[in-house]
Amino acid sequence: MVAVLAIMALLVAAHYQLPPAAVERPPPVVEAPAPAVAPPPPVLAELVVVLPSADGHVGAVVVERAGRRIVLDQPYAADRVGYESGPVRESVPVQLSEREVRSTFEATLAAIPARPVLFRLYFIRGSDELTEESRLELKRMLEEVSRRTAPDILVIGHTDRVGKEQDNDQLSLQRAERVRDSFIAQGIAFGRIRAAGRGEREPRVPTADGVDEPRNRRVEINVR
């Protein structure tokens, strides 16, 4: 109150061109009065955009901001805050164009790692020799994997249900190790490859015991 009076006195003094010395000085302010409203924290501009995936499927992202939930589930649907001029601090749903999104996130999108991929190779009955088709597939696979940076490779061998379980455990591991060795021989993923055998426990095509099923005589190669 005193401060307000002092300011009014100053204004009056200024209006009448009185020398400031004629104005009574206000008492020193001991403590600054708290402002009625705390200044809001600075708002960072934020943007979230949902993209169509590589297979064309569009997923969804649920954005929770200041107690509101917004579901983005259309390609290039976006939620943004802090972009508008003035004190806009609420979410603003917008539809962006593919071009806008690609240019804003160009470097970021370019850095996405190669998609993990699964290969299957098949074997001749009771052996760790690949079928002729799978020998060609192996070549293609090695080429594809050699283009990746720092690949992690997991090779898992399987058998059909012909023969004893124990023998199949051994055979499945042998198959996996044989494929692993082709990676190593090519100088691929040296040091980042693991091989394991699962025997006849995880058939692709469930069968009765003793059934000769070519689709179960396989290794599955997960490349990440």
Added chain:
Amino acid sequence: MRWLVILAAAAFAAASHASDVGHIKNLSGAVHVERDGQKLAAASGMGVRQSDVLVTGADGTVGVTFLDNSLLSLGPRSTLAIDRFKFDTTTNEGHFDTSLKRGTLAVVSGRIVQRSPEQMRVRTPSAIMGVRGTEFVVKVEEPGR
């Protein structure tokens, strides 16, 4: 051939750490990883762990593949904290939480989301995003920019 295999197994043991939850695949420019108060220069193939913070410089980008096949990448001038990563390779159940402090992030969700939607979350200074799948991008501008 056998010694090669043994050597490879030894190298794998050395290169991979039990608490690694992902690996750096793509890398360009200046990128570092903050871990236990230390600043480690990022390298291709390097393991990423829970509680790591990934930081890219003005010319830096980085791409990481996680154990559940989630893919994350950062553009230049970005900071991302790996707050939590839990994944059961048998059931595909897990949680994956990250925080983008600044910069740009691209996400391709993996098996955790496939199994349990919204168990992957990305935080920004003003929002929490629950991921139902699969690809999206996020940007947080730096103060004063």
